[in-house]
Amino acid sequence: MAPCMAASVLGSPVFDLFLLVFHFFCLTNTISFTRDELLNIRQNTPQDLTDINYSDVLLNVVIGGAAALMKRYRTCRRVKRVGVLVRLRKCAFQTPLPSIHLANLHSLPNKTDKLLLLSRTNKDFSHSAALCFTETWLNDAIPDSALHLPGFQLFIADHESTGKSRGGGTCFYINERWCRDATVLKKMCCPDLEVQFVNCKPFYSPWEFNLFILVSVYIPPKAQVSLALQKLADQITETEQQHLDSVLIILGDFNKANLSRELPKYRQHVTCPTRDSNILDHCYTTIKDAYHSVPRAALGHSDHCLVHLIPSYKQKLKSAKPVVRTVRRWTSETEQDLQSCFDITDWSVFEAATTDLDELTETVTSYISFCEDVCIPTRTYLIFNNDKPWFTVKLRHLRQAKEDAYRNGDRALYNQARYTLNKENSAAKKTYAKKLENQLTSNDSTSVWRGLRAITNYKTPSPCTEANQ
Known part of the structure; x- marks a missing residue:
């Protein structure tokens, strides 16, 4: 029981204020004693120890600081309690699925x-x-x-x-x-x-x-x-x-x-x-x-x-964590740059430097990849596993415009941005549906299976899962 009481006293703001004020008083009014005076302190108490006069201004500062500190302490505790209640009230209805x-x-x-x-x-x-x-x-x-x-x-x-x-x-x-x-x-x-x-x-x-x-x-x-x-x-x-x-x-x-x-x-x-x-x-x-x-x-x-x-x-x-994906940005200009790089290349050098067909193939392939890295710019972006397949970059910009209009308080601009976002979202869904339909009706078996995986949300099991089974 005693250690708990001591810990509570040491952690209280009143005790911290007392130590602060006591330290301030000790620095402003220093008292020195000799060896004999310390030995005979009970019999000979110096008058300077009891007759200390402090100005009213200093006293008001100390009392005002103590009151402000206590008020701030009580306010922090009240805000903390209110914050906990608000957080619990919000979390009760912010679950992914309804209770x-x-x-x-x-x-x-x-x-x-x-x-x-x-x-x-x-x-x-x-x-x-x-x-x-x-x-x-x-x-x-x-x-x-x-x-x-x-x-x-x-x-x-x-x-x-x-x-x-x-x-x-x-x-x-x-x-x-x-x-x-x-x-x-x-x-x-x-x-x-x-x-x-x-x-x-x-x-x-x-x-x-x-x-x-x-x-x-x-x-x-x-x-x-x-x-x-x-x-x-x-x-x-x-x-x-x-x-x-x-x-x-x-x-x-x-x-x-x-x-x-x-x-x-x-x-x-x-x-x-x-x-x-x-x-x-x-x-x-x-x-x-x-x-x-x-x-x-x-x-x-x-x-x-x-x-x-x-x-x-x-x-x-x-x-799951988002996936970092890097794609190449192919344009007509970059294709021309890549074609120019291939035109000025002396392909006979690779034939003279290799003696095997497999080695020649690997060397030429590596060189083509190197040329692509030099001529074709890349873009890196994050893919979250809850992203909708039809949610394009244009829709992201429109959604951001809607959020900005809401924060600015412009009601007319917000209504217009919301209408535009809903309209473009519906059009993107229809475009994606046509894309899946074309994949299923085409003669390409790869496209057909890709469309079936997208519709059924099928994911290929990993090698570790197949080994455990």
Whole structure:
């Protein structure tokens, strides 16, 4: 206990101020003693030690400095605390993927009070970007005001078209601090499948994700699994074609169904049992290791536990270092310079200096590379692994112009720069799509395979990976 108290005293600003003032006083008023006076200091105390007169100006300076130092210390501590709170508040919604809670409720109206209490007492729940609930048992007789959750936007897909009087229904609660631009793309409801697509454009998203499409799914226990999966796969494929840059997050109660059998590229991320020892509630994305599932206590008398899906995906910009690439800038002038270099070259020198065809080939090739290095200028640039293939240098300049207009506060220039950037971005996407189409329709097999790799994002495995396999 004593060392801790000593450390706290030594680290306090008051103690530092005392040492500073004491040192200043010692320098301005020096007192000297003889050997006899030091030996008899108890009996003979010199008057100079106690009768020290300091001017009022010096005293005001010392007191003012102490007050300013204490005020600055308190301000720094306050700013530090506020900075920590602001940083935590921002980081809660600046993850690459949204944090989601998933559950089968067995009637949402009976659990509204529990959801409200949970949002007030549990930070993980209140900071969740989205809440996905299935078997809400909702109908037109229940107003949306009775289901309101402060800070969340509600999207309902009821079950009336299935012909059932009870059961089914899905809904989304979208956190307004994560996204306010959320709209329903489409809904589908039949006896074998209930599905809802919600398009979300959050305030923050990584460069590789433009928007998120959340899909709530409920497949009843008595449904025809193959027919339900086929309908769901058709809806997902159609949505992917309409929104090429989107990330689909498919959530819900699948019971006996498994979407990976119909769409193998989608991975299932819920690994904890959701009802007894069975995993009935699923989460699918095309991203490897996107989520880590954690079971929570069930809401009310529901027999399904509440699943917290924590993002574990690491965005591309942080997963790998940028690649440094050097390219040659070929122009008509540089080609003429290179041709002139070849014209003045005496090629017979290489034939006389070599005795073997392989040696001659290697020598001539090295000389040609040397001439290219001399005549053709090069340019070095960085390639980030989250760069879009259609994002050209022109688009980079337009984006920088948009940022400059925003910082300068010129609203008219900012709107014009944003419009130009969006227009050029759409044109660049169409040009890139035509390029891929031409590669696939050409008679060149190399171009065809290159186009297939670009579409499927296939990467050739490294030799180390093949050796380990």
